[in-house]
Amino acid sequence: AQSVAQPEDQVNVAEGNPLTVKCTYSVSGNPYLFWYVQYPNRGLQFLLKYITGDNLVKGSYGFEAEFNKSQTSFHLKKPSALVSDSALYFCAVSPPYNQGGKLIFGQGTELSVKP
């Protein structure tokens, strides 16, 4: 079965420090991986995706993610966190085999950046 796991419910970071939000996946075939961010009372916003190619993917707002096939991970990173980065972050995988654009989401990680 296809699945995504975000092992941390919450990540706390000081402003200016680097941040990492972890994601591991389980999928047969080539994984298509995504990160989305959700601010309070808003819908999800697309940050970045990995389809193929370079393992380091750059996205919106200075975020990047590193695809690691051997560790089946797709961690979200940012070199210097901002207070405004505080939000709920979701990792997602699009499963193969004629399932359209269906996304399977992790349970989400609450990122809190303190001044």
Place this chain on the structure above:
Amino acid sequence: DSGVTQTPKHLITATGQRVTLRCSPRSGDLSVYWYQQSLDQGLQFLIQYYNGEERAKGNILERFSAQQFPDLHSELNLSSLELGDSALYFCASSVGQGRNQPQHFGDGTRLSIL
């Protein structure tokens, strides 16, 4: 602003009732997706339509149905409502139908069943 419009923003109703949630996709997007977000189940994919046709189906209950109209807007119909149907329902849209497409989400409809 994602360009995806969902109405209404809030809906309060009683068990056994039927409701319709509406979604207008971004201009130019042909796919519409419906997701349910709840505290216990997280974000769950319900169904995808592409250019009026059902494209993929997830854990959508038989009491729920959806359709996409010729103008590409979509409606999600929920009937015989139960307390457990209380959730945030999101619509998303994308240009194409495939798995490499970023999806753009509306701000959701919060459904409360009393």
